[in-house]
Amino acid sequence: xxxxxxxxxxxxxxxxxxxxxxxxLKGASLEIEKxxxxxxxxxxxxxxxTLFSLMTKNLIPMHGKIMLNGxxxxxxxxxxxxRKVSIVHQYNTSSDDITVERLVGYGRTPHMKFFSGYSQEDxxxxxxxxxxxxxxxxxxxxxxxxSGGQRQRVWIAMAVAQNTKILFLDEPTTYLDIRYQIxxxxxxxxxxxxxxxxxxxxxxxxxxxIHYSDKIIGLADGRVMxxxxxxxxxxxxxxxxxxxxxxxxxxxxxxxIVLTV
Amino acid sequence: xxxxxxxxxQDSQNAEWLDDGRRKKKKGARAIASFLSIAVLLILLxxxxxxxxxxxxxxxxxxxxxxxxxxxxxxxxxxLRFPRIIISMLAGAGIAVSGVLFQAVLKNPLADPGIIxxxxxxxxxxxxxxxxxxGWYFFTxxxxxxxxxxAFLMVYCLSWKGGLNPLRIILTGVxxxxxxxxxxxxxxxxxxxxxxxVASIVEANITQKxxxxxxxxxxxIVAGLFxxxxxxxxxxxxxxxxxxxxxxxxxxxATRICISLVAVLLASISTAIAGAISFLGLIVPHIGRILxxxxxxxxxxxxxxxxxxxxxxxxxxxxxxxxxxEVSAAVIMSVVGGPFFIILLRRSKKYAN
Numbered sequence: 043x044x045x046x047x048x049x050x051x052x053x054x055x056x057x058x059x060x061x062x063x064x065x066x067l068k069g070a071s072l073e074i075e076k077x078x079x080x081x082x083x084x085x086x087x088x089x090x091x092t093l094f095s096l097m098t099k100n101l102i103p104m105h106g107k108i109m110l111n112g113x114x115x116x117x118x119x120x121x122x123x124x125r126k127v128s129i130v131h132q133y134n135t136s137s138d139d140i141t142v143e144r145l146v147g148y149g150r151t152p153h154m155k156f157f158s159g160y161s162q163e164d165x166x167x168x169x170x171x172x173x174x175x176x177x178x179x180x181x182x183x184x185x186x187x188x189s190g191g192q193r194q195r196v197w198i199a200m201a202v203a204q205n206t207k208i209l210f211l212d213e214p215t216t217y218l219d220i221r222y223q224i225x226x227x228x229x230x231x232x233x234x235x236x237x238x239x240x241x242x243x244x245x246x247x248x249x250x251x252i253h254y255s256d257k258i259i260g261l262a263d264g265r266v267m268x269x270x271x272x273x274x275x276x277x278x279x280x281x282x283x284x285x286x287x288x289x290x291x292x293x294x295x296x297x298x299i300v301l302t303v
Numbered sequence: 304x305x306x307x308x309x310x311x312x313q314d315s316q317n318a319e320w321l322d323d324g325r326r327k328k329k330k331g332a333r334a335i336a337s338f339l340s341i342a343v344l345l346i347l348l349x350x351x352x353x354x355x356x357x358x359x360x361x362x363x364x365x366x367x368x369x370x371x372x373x374x375x376x377x378x379x380x381x382x383l384r385f386p387r388i389i390i391s392m393l394a395g396a397g398i399a400v401s402g403v404l405f406q407a408v409l410k411n412p413l414a415d416p417g418i419i420x421x422x423x424x425x426x427x428x429x430x431x432x433x434x435x436x437x438g439w440y441f442f443t444x445x446x447x448x449x450x451x452x453x454a455f456l457m458v459y460c461l462s463w464k465g466g467l468n469p470l471r472i473i474l475t476g477v478x479x480x481x482x483x484x485x486x487x488x489x490x491x492x493x494x495x496x497x498x499x500x501v502a503s504i505v506e507a508n509i510t511q512k513x514x515x516x517x518x519x520x521x522x523x524i525v526a527g528l529f530x531x532x533x534x535x536x537x538x539x540x541x542x543x544x545x546x547x548x549x550x551x552x553x554x555x556x557a558t559r560i561c562i563s564l565v566a567v568l569l570a571s572i573s574t575a576i577a578g579a580i581s582f583l584g585l586i587v588p589h590i591g592r593i594l595x596x597x598x599x600x601x602x603x604x605x606x607x608x609x610x611x612x613x614x615x616x617x618x619x620x621x622x623x624x625x626x627x628x629e630v631s632a633a634v635i636m637s638v639v640g641g642p643f644f645i646i647l648l649r650r651s652k653k654y655a656n
């Protein structure tokens with residue numbers, strides 16, 4: 043009997059969801075592997091946002107289940123879930139005068155007890171989160187005074203301060219210039235490689251998804267159509283399946299490049 | 304002054320850090336100064352208010368009359384002026400903190416228990432019980448609270464359309480407010496306008512208040528302010544997007560309901576005793592944010608103090624501005640608050656469209 047090397051960090055089984063009579067997900071199943079970067083991609087309306095919401099406990103599945111370390115997340119308290127999974131949402135707001143340090147400190151919320159201040163461990167993790175995301179130098183500044191790229195790093199730092207094994211990011215590069223897009227993706231890569239955090243993200247850009255991911259999950263019409271190592275699964279055919287358009291695929295230094303023009 | 308050249312980039316960055324530090328210190332100092340000033344102002348106003356009016360006694364006489372020997376003047380002041388001063392302060396603190404909580408829950412700096420109809424819902428309920436079951440006077444706060452909850456549910460449900468739009472809340476609130484204050488006035492007129500209990504609520508008149516009213520108001524306000532302090536962390540987290548707050552393990556909807564109930568409690572009880580006051584819950588937190596910042600840890604206690612001060616100031620001005628006649632604090636607040644509200648509306652870019 044073959045022994046599986048490692049249990050998946052998260053397992054999605056036969057997931058269905060619909061808004062009214064409009065079916066968004068039609069029995070999607072997939073696995074998120076521990077210590078890897080997994081990117082969910084697909085055309086507009088393929089169900090990737092819905093899948094993301096379901097996997098982050100913002101929606102309740104109609105059929106199927108999502109298992110985290112063998113436990114159905116539907117039966118988990120929000121605070122318990124927040125101690126195991128951190129999430130960076132696409133759109134964020136804060137009060138105008140909150141400082142970077144205070145905001146990153148909010149990441150400790152799920153670990154704190156009622157009526158207690160930050161413990162030594164909390165302070166250490168807040169410092170660490172700011173260090174890793176390279177925002178320590180802005181710690182005393184108001185978040186509203188930062189640029190878009192810096193602000194995104196603050197939101198990532200808040201999630202990092204949660205100190206979870208899995209980090210979800212919903213299109214972390216939208217609204218950013220290309221330079222900051224790459225900066226954020228490199229930061230995500232660093233969190234994965236240096237700190238072993240399992241990453242699950244939704245990305246819009248096909249090539250960025252291919253370049254920064256160990257695993258691609260391609261959705262089309264509410265089902266998983268493509269799943270696996272981008273070096274193996276990306277081809278003109280699979281892109282056609284996902285996006286309904288014929289695009290050339292080439293290879294540079296062992297990495298696939300989709301010619302998106 | 305000697306300057307070490309570190310290269311331009313680094314130099315300007317250092318300057319920025321220094322700036323951050325300096326700004327932070329300045330803000331901290333301003334917050335402390337604001338707390339001290341409002342506390343001192345409140346104490347001064349308290350003593351001034353005791354001594355403003357047709358009956359005046361010296362400070363020494365006052366202390367003597369209160370603690371040493373009976374003095375008819377001091378006794379009159381104690382029975383007539385003290386209750387209304389204390390009620391002004393309690394109700395002012397309650398309404399201002401209620402405003403802070405509503406603004407946090409509805410994510411809307413323009414939310415005010417008076418404007419969005421909570422106060423008039425509570426006052427209508429209080430009017431009903433005062434008119435129909437005066438013997439149930441003891442339950443007035445509870446009934447007013449239920450009226451406030453009903454008004455809040457109406458505003459919340461009617462303005463919910465896949466989310467809470469700040470402007471829609473205000474518009475719905477204005478309509479709910481008009482409905483309930485209309486009902487209360489209609490009732491007041493239909494009863495011939497001669498039921499003093501009803502009139503005092505409808506006209507927000509606190510002239511006839513006694514120590515019994517203080518005793519009714521006090522425990523609820525203290526409990527409400529205590530609960531508000533319990534929820535400061537949650538109020539801060541509600542300033543994030545709902546999804547983000549959820550990702551930190553906060554049950555956003557349950558938290559909203561709890562904080563709303565505290566806000567409704569504070570506004571309703573204050574209204575039941577002191578009448579419906581508009582704009583107080585709007586102006587005080589707004590100034591508080593400028594002076595001590597939007598962290599609720601400072602904003603809630605500051606608003607309590609500043610609310611007590613503002614209401615007492617309005618009441619004191621109201622009873623001296625046209626002696627022997629009295630202008631109610633609610634009227635003063637409306638006259639000052641209306642223009643203030645318009646300025647806020649015009650200045651805030653968020654609500655322009």
